[in-house]
Amino acid sequence: MWQDPIVQETRGLREAFAAQYGHDADAIFQVILEKQAHSQRPKVSYAPNTPVPMYAAQPCAPEDAPQASRP
Incomplete structure (x- = not known):
């Protein structure tokens, strides 16, 4: 399978960075x-997206409300 050298380099850098902190996600x-x-x-922030x-x-009036049918 073909390996992308850029992906390999990125993964290597990520692994080295994580190893500096003992792979501790919080650290x-x-x-x-x-x-x-x-x-x-510069920091960019957007307004919250309100649906x-x-x-x-x-x-609706009570007479317009759907009536439950009973068997």
Whole structure:
């Protein structure tokens, strides 16, 4: 099977980075948060996506309500 050299390099870098922190996900996450906090890159945040209802329920009069049929 053919191996992509870029994918192999990326996986190797990821493995080396994880090995520095003993493959501890919490420690890796903390390091990433610290690097992000000290980064000079601009931060981008978007407004939350609020779903728009397709239709709104309308109140109905009791006589319009569906009747349950009993056998």
